[in-house]
């Protein structure tokens with residue numbers, strides 16, 4: 457098997473089984489051009505670390521082949537692979553100072569002593585740890601240790617850096633700072649990056665492209681914008697950001713739009729107009745995905761193809777936006793986000809309102825994805841919840 461010339465790294469139909477029958481990674485295909493920052497994103501156990509370990513040469517694929525600069529990784533001697541790694545569990549050597557830790561990969565590559573000192577100084581400066589050269593890891597904060605580990609992965613000027621949840625142990629504020637720092641360093645050095653996280657915000661903030669994984673496979677790989685705006689599957693639609701999901705059946709279809717009955721089958725049909733992503737004919741079951749922030753509250757007449765009466769069940773004040781739990785088309789909770797801006801038109805629980813959304817903001821996806829009614833926002837993104845009507849802004 458030969459790798460495509462333009463790919464710096466290529467996974468070609470890679471599979472991995474640890475036990476001979478279950479697949480940790482399955483039919484995994486990924487091409488990374490030089491200098492790109494690609495993130496593997498997915499829930500625990502979906503195979504992210506396994507992919508990284510196979511590229512690093514710590515594990516071997518049981519199917520397919522991995523190429524580095526056009527050569528099968530397995531055929532490149534370990535010390536010639538020139539891969540920097542930061543794994544969460546691979547801490548710094550505790551008995552060595554920071555400078556000694558950084559010197560280690562250089563000495564292992566038989567770099568002359570004088571050059572080692574210069575490279576270590578430069579790498580420490582890069583992560584703003586110049587004053588910490590003589591500290592032992594145990595004498596530094598978690599964030600400083602992780603910065604030192606990143607410097608150690610970069611100090612020998614690797615062709616590619618692999619990072620596996622490097623910020624997992626840090627608190628949120630430090631994590632965000634480090635995300636920015638890693639991205640800035642990667643761009644400045646032009647180094648190719650394969651990064652692993654299960655935090656979608658982190659993946660979105662740092663990456664050129666994100667590969668969303670589930671059960672050993674890539675579900676979709678695209679830029680953060682495309683993943684958010686054009687999810688191709690229910691798994692992606694609910695894993696990246698938040699989506700309301702409505703189960704239905706296609707009653708009319710053409711390539712630009714379809715009509716979907718989301719009624720319960722017993723009463724009158726309830727027709728929603730949607731953009732067909734994963735349906736291509738009448739009669740097919742589908743899940744419609746509608747982002748909470750793309751739902752308009754009491755829209756002007758005639759401005760939206762989809763307009764339905766809804767009941768407000770609850771209103772949660774989130775600071776910069778209001779979060780409405782509504783019941784629409786017999787479904788609850790159907791979430792609506794309204795920006796907290798002047799004239800946003802406040803509502804109260806119990807109110808009857810109209811909700812509207814565009815055909816293009818209503819994506820008809822596969823029917824077989826996640827069964828939950830909608831995907832909840834991560835808890836840490838929430839401010840303390842106040843549901844009483846006292847927190848509702850004055851009506852106007």
Ligand SMILES: Nc1ncnc2c1ncn2[C@@H]1O[C@H](COP(=O)(O)OP(=O)(O)OP(=O)(O)O)[C@@H](O)[C@H]1O
Nearest residue numbers: 474475480498499500501502503504505506507654
């Ligand atoms: N050494 C091993 N022996 C047997 N099974 C393994 C081994 N390492 C991983 N697995 C299994 O392979 C699957 C993928 O594991 P992997 O560590 O790649 O997941 P992950 O996406 O990195 O998860 P996490 O987010 O929890 O780190 C899991 O089902 C896991 O139990």
Ligand SMILES: [Mg+2]
Nearest residue numbers: 504505506620
């Ligand atoms: Mg892992």
